[in-house]
Amino acid sequence: MAWNLDSDRPIYTQILERMEMQIVSGIYKPGSKVPSVRELAAEAGVNPNTMQRALAELERKGLVTTQRTSGRVVTEDMEMIRETRNTLAKEQIQDFIQRMKELGFEKEEILALIKSEAGGELV
């Protein structure tokens, strides 16, 4: 039932990340209706006011838009979805590089490791 949220980070941030991820990965399709705040809050097991804030932020970013008759829908601006996707990918890579550096790897070693580990998958 409830979304898996970390207990030590703000809930709002985590909801936002998760919703962005779901839009980018196509779980929420472009142009599709976003469930109501209540439904989403119940599904996630979070406070409705927090969910409301996260949706307002998604709206501010342009990933969802409000339509007078049908509530909130996911944007159909594919360019924006692609941009968000790239941003998320970059963040993941930065995190990864950071952790690898903590493990003591140099840039070339990291690249070589990625190639050998993911070689098959990437072809």
Next chain:
Amino acid sequence: MSELVNVSNLTMVYDKRKTALNELSLTIPRGKIVGLLGPNGSGKTTLIKILNGLLCPTSGTALINGSKPGPETKARVSYLPERTYLQTGMKVKELIAYFTDFYADFKPERAKEMLTSLGIDENDRIKTLSKGTREKVQLILVMSRDADLFILDEPIAGVDPAARDYIIKTIITNYNENATVLLSTHLISDIENILDEVIFIKNGNLVLQATVEDIREQKGKSVDAYFREVFAC
């Protein structure tokens, strides 16, 4: 419209020697889910009982919608006490009829829907139900009102984890946007994601009132972890 609940300099002394609340002042806004947290014996239930007009404070005032606890406020406050008070000889459906008579804002359809979701038969008599099921019935009755303020004293303590999830969902979906839910609990980690604010009290004094997000942001830890730190023995 001022704050929903306004408590000022509230003091409660039992037996002329035991201070349960000590000049406690706080306000609770509308439309929020608020956790009332504190160790055993901190005064949570005393505060709750005063808000429900079950205890008269030694001094100070507690106002709900600007009125002192009385018939007027009781019509707008839905209260789940620590222990169930249901007549054990009654059937669940008789209780629904009773609540419908008793509270103008009671919604029997809502109660029946929740009973069905939890697989409780309305023809069962309370005395044939387990302790946990009785607590579920009691909570369903309390949550089926369109009240301004829901005061829940340990709502999830006696029920299994699956029912806990359902109850938490029920709290989220069933209260209207202008209503406030004030709930006391020790099971902080189960419930903190649905709270707007928390009130920490200790020895009848206010220790802290803050939003859950502020605690997580500023302390970098969950409310549960922060509670353990503040109240470490």
